[in-house]
Amino acid sequence: MKHTLLPVSEFTGRRQQFFQQMPENSVALFAAAKEVTRSNDTEYPFCQDKNFYYLTGFNEPDALLVLIKQKDQDELVCQSVLFCREKNPMQEIWHGRRVGPELASGEYGFDASFACEEIDELVPKYLEGKSQLMFCQGADEAFDRRVLNWNSQVKATVRQGGKAPAVLVDCSSIIEEMRLIKSPAELDIMRKVNRISGQAHQRAMEKTAPGKFEYQIEAELLHEFARHGARHAAYGSIVAGGDNANILHYTDNCDALNDNELLLIDAGGELAGYAADITRTFPVNGKFTKEQKAVYQLVLEAQELAIQAIAPGKTLAYLNEITCEHLTRGLHGLGILTGDLDELITARACKKFFIHGLGHWLGLDVHDVGDYQVDKKRQQLRSFEPGMVMTIEPGLYIPLHDVNEDVAAPVDEKWRGIGVRIEDNILVTENGYENLTVNAPKTIEEIETLMAKAANAHATAAGQ
Known part of the structure; x- marks a missing residue:
């Protein structure tokens, strides 16, 4: 199961960074995941x-x-201890190799390693005499109960002179702040997984044609991820043809792809634990209709406007403001929104069609951890810092049938069934930004040229 592309020094350095934020005479506990049936x-x-x-x-x-x-x-001493599964030849024959406690210390830089069977005996001893006990509270209720039980065991020895930690600290915010700022080594992996995922989106465009099914295109994505080392998708791939694109988390991926419809793909690979999260929308037959082109170009302009504004000190609240204004102006210009333009901008009228957030942190989790510093108006006021990575993903969604449709101002039939989202992964740098999503075609010309070339190659091969 060893799959990290990072050196051991990266992990020992993170532990040292965490130690620096631990109070004196404290213990912190972090549990691994369990296998899920x-x-x-x-x-x-x-x-x-x-x-x-x-x-x-x-x-x-x-x-x-x-x-x-x-x-x-x-002398102030910091010690890291790992408990892990013991070596077991029979289990390893059936289920795969284990590192084992004897090798874990040397291979991963721990001060000591023991078998899992010793956890309940040794952990209470580590808690004895400590002032504070730190763990990520609420992440796993079963682990929370186990931690409290260990602490209760120490408390039960008070008449014999035992002393249990009196203060229980939720250390989630400490590690979340650490994870929010990516190291150079982390960014190298995120660049790689973006390139792999960009190649997968290219392949999807090349393989798409009317009459194919969404799941066939999903298979092309997974193939491209895996053959470049991203063995798993970072999340359930969204491959949504036509009106399915107006279901934000559509993952059924079971319908046929129809001529003159769009295909929205939201998919990214995972490499060494790090996620890419890329969305592209393109015509099934390789050629945008007039209406599709108009909506797509509006979303693309809004995305580029937001990306180009990224720099240290800026906020997602600011990016949302300029994005919503641009989308509202554009929808008004297309006649999809009607009324006084200034009033529409003030009301952020585009949110009827742009129904999700503009972006989120990205890293080991697709929706990565880190405080957005949201105010009472739900504005995300966290100032950007170098090393942060986020998605920028404006979209417009005009379903075929809208039960909430304003009958006084219905959307013209020609716009119905169009759903567009465009999403890139952006690093905040010292002087601005770096777009990590470098090879997934995005402009109308790039998309149509790639798909036309693929269609011609397929036709030539079929004729031979």
Whole structure:
């Protein structure tokens, strides 16, 4: 299960960074994920707990990381301890190799390693005499109960002189802030997974044609991810033809692709735990209609406007403001929105058709951790800093049938069934931004040229 592309020093450095934020005489606990049964005796593909992985690089289930910060003879000592599954030849024959406690310390840079079977005996001893106990509270109720039970065991020894941590600290915010700023090594992986995912979107465009099914295009995406080392999709791929694009989290991917309709694909690979999250929308037959082109170009302009405004000190609230104004002006110009333009802009009238947020943090999780600093008006006021990575993904959605349609100002039939979203992954740099999504065709000309070339190649091959 070892799949990290990062050096051990990356993980030991993160643990040192976390130690610096731990109070003296404290213990922090981080649990690995458990395998999850899919059906009877088969499991879902294993996905490690992201906070645990961030601090360890260790990719086996059932493990536990213990970080201890205490004084020893007036010297402040920081110690990292891993509990993991023991080597077991019979289990490894059936289910795959294990690292084992004997090798874990050397391979992953821990100060000590023990078998999982020793957790309940040793963890209470680590808690004894400590002032504070830190863990990510609420992430896993079963683990929360286990932590409280260990602490209760220490409390039960008070008459024998035992002393349990009196303060329980939720350390989620500490590690989330660490994860929000990416290191150079992390960014190298995110560039790679973006390139892989961009190639997958290219392949999808080349393979799309009327009469194919959404699941066939999904298969092309997964093929391209895997053959470049991104063994898994970062999330359930959205391959939504026609009006299905107006279902934001559509993952059925079962319908036929029809001529003169658009195909919206929201898909990204996962590489060494890091996600890409890219969306492209393109015509099934390779040629935008007049109406499709108008809506698509409006979304593209809004996205580019937002991306070009990214720089340290800017906020998602500001990007939302300029994006919504541009989309509202554009929809008014197309006649999709009617009324006084200034009033429409003030009311952010585009939100009837742009029904989700503009973007989110990206990293080990697709919707990555990190405080957005949302105010009472739900504005995201967190100032951008170098090393942050986010998605920028404006969209417009005009369903065939809208139960909430304003009968006084219905949308013209020619716009019905159009759903467009365009999404790139953006790094905040010292002087502005870097678009990590470099090879997924995005302009109308790029898309139509690529698809025409693929169609001609297919026709030539079929005629031979």
